[in-house]
Structure formats: C-alpha cells, structure tokens
Amino acid sequence: MPKVHIETALYDRAKKAADATGYSSLEEFIAHCIENELKKLKIDEAEDQVSKQLRGLGYIE
Amino acid sequence: MTNAIIIVSGLPRSGTSLMMQLLAAGGIPTLTDHIRAPDPDNPRGYYEFERVKKVKTDSAWLSEARGHAVKMVSQLLFDLPGHETYRVLFMDRDLDEVLISQEKMLTRLGRPVANRQDLKHAFRLHLSRVHKWLSEQPNFGVLRVGYADLVTRPADEIARINAFLGHRLDEQRAASAIDPALYRNRKASTVSHNCALPKVD
Numbered sequence A: 001m002p003k004v005h006i007e008t009a010l011y012d013r014a015k016k017a018a019d020a021t022g023y024s025s026l027e028e029f030i031a032h033c034i035e036n037e038l039k040k041l042k043i044d045e046a047e048d049q050v051s052k053q054l055r056g057l058g059y060i061e
Numbered sequence B: 001m002t003n004a005i006i007i008v009s010g011l012p013r014s015g016t017s018l019m020m021q022l023l024a025a026g027g028i029p030t031l032t033d034h035i036r037a038p039d040p041d042n043p044r045g046y047y048e049f050e051r052v053k054k055v056k057t058d059s060a061w062l063s064e065a066r067g068h069a070v071k072m073v074s075q076l077l078f079d080l081p082g083h084e085t086y087r088v089l090f091m092d093r094d095l096d097e098v099l100i101s102q103e104k105m106l107t108r109l110g111r112p113v114a115n116r117q118d119l120k121h122a123f124r125l126h127l128s129r130v131h132k133w134l135s136e137q138p139n140f141g142v143l144r145v146g147y148a149d150l151v152t153r154p155a156d157e158i159a160r161i162n163a164f165l166g167h168r169l170d171e172q173r174a175a176s177a178i179d180p181a182l183y184r185n186r187k188a189s190t191v192s193h194n195c196a197l198p199k200v201d
Helices: A010-020 A027-042 A044-055 B016-025 B050-054 B060-065 B073-077 B095-109 B118-136 B147-152 B154-164 B173-175
Strands: B006-011 B069-073 B086-092 B140-146
Touching: A010 A027, A027 A044, A027 B050, A027 B060, A044 B095, A044 B118, B006 B016, B016 B069, B016 B086, B016 B140, B016 B147, B016 B173, B050 B069, B069 B073, B073 B118, B086 B118, B086 B154, B095 B118, B095 B154, B118 B140, B140 B154, B154 B173
Parallel strands: B006 B069, B006 B086, B086 B140
Antiparallel strands: none
C-alpha cells in the first residue's frame, strides 16, 4: 500500500479530528477527506470528459 | 539531442498541426502517415501518425521516430515509455479559442458538443496534471509555445524553438509555414499562455 508523508503537526491535528469525530482510525478519516476533495474537484468526471472529447475529435481510441 | 524524439503536443486545436508544418518546412523530418486527410478544420493537413494512439500497447515504432517530429495529443504523453529521450514542444492556446474550434469540428463531424464550462474546467485540470507530470520526467525536455505568440511574432518564437531543438531548424523556411489568415476562432483580446497552471478552488 502506498505511503504518504505529512508534517507531524498536521498529523497530530488530523489525529485529534479523527478521534473527536468518531472515525475508527486516522486512515479512515484521511481517506474520507480525500474522497470528499476529489468529489468537490470533480477529478474523475473531468478525466472522463477529457477522454470523451478527445475520442470524439478522433485523437485517441 | 539529435536522437531525441521531438513530440509536438497540446490539446486538439491548439496549433499542433501548425507546429508540425513549421518543423517540416524548417527541415525537421516528421513522422506522419497522411491517413487523416486535410479538411476545412485543417486545410493544410493534420500531420498525424495513427500509431501514436496505441502507444501504450505498441511503442515499437518509437525507435523510427528518433530525430523526427511526431504529433501526439497531451493525454497520450503519459503512455510514452521511459527508455527514450523526448523534446516536447507543447502548444498553449487560449482555452476558449480551443473549445470554440473543437465545437466547430465536432459539429462538422456530426458529433455531440459538451458543455463548454464543464470542459474548460476539465481541460484546466488535465493541463495541470500533464505539466506537473512532465516536470517530473527526467527524459523529457519541454518548451511551451503560445499559439498567439507564434502567429503574431513568428521570428522570436521560431528562434526559441530552434534553440530548444539544438539549432537544427532553418528559421526562414520554418517561418514560411505561418499564415496568420489561418488564425481563426480568435478571441477579441487574446492573452497567450493562459492555459498555464490553474488555481483550483
């Protein structure tokens, strides 16, 4: 499983937040935050849209 | 540098065909198959090579491309294998101009046109990701070229391109490929390089 390094201070704040909000682990809290951010940025939809457009124009298969 | 593969990249309708024409006119050999014929969207031809679309699964042709220029849409750059050296000429063009031109092309092809604002957001994210990735690849050299700059100040831009390619280009002949009349779908006040990394909020 890939690992990501974050600053100790941020780690401590995230741990506090995870404990305070009832997450079962810090990993679960961080995964949830990332999922939310990806949803907000519409990253997956954006990639699909780009692919669809490029395919429509005949530049990719 | 002469063994490097010259990749002309960017979004569709960002000036990649113009760059290929310019390089060909300036004496750089190009890898094209002429399968996609000239049409009203690209009256001087597309300079494409169909096999680039399958580069993820078939990259055997890359050895033939050394020292040549080949056109490849930005999304395919991620699929290039790491054992070659690449000099990427990346075309930047105002995103509204790109999208207007793409819409016209899709309409002519009888294909559906997506919401422009959604696509603009998607292309911004895509370009950010591409440029971040390119900056992390040790075997890629990248020169970003503004389409509007190339058309309006060709001598300066061609000199920059020539330096990037190791002075292999006949600059005067290269400049002969540029016809400002082909700069269609132009915004009233074009600011070049505004395809640069967006701030995503």
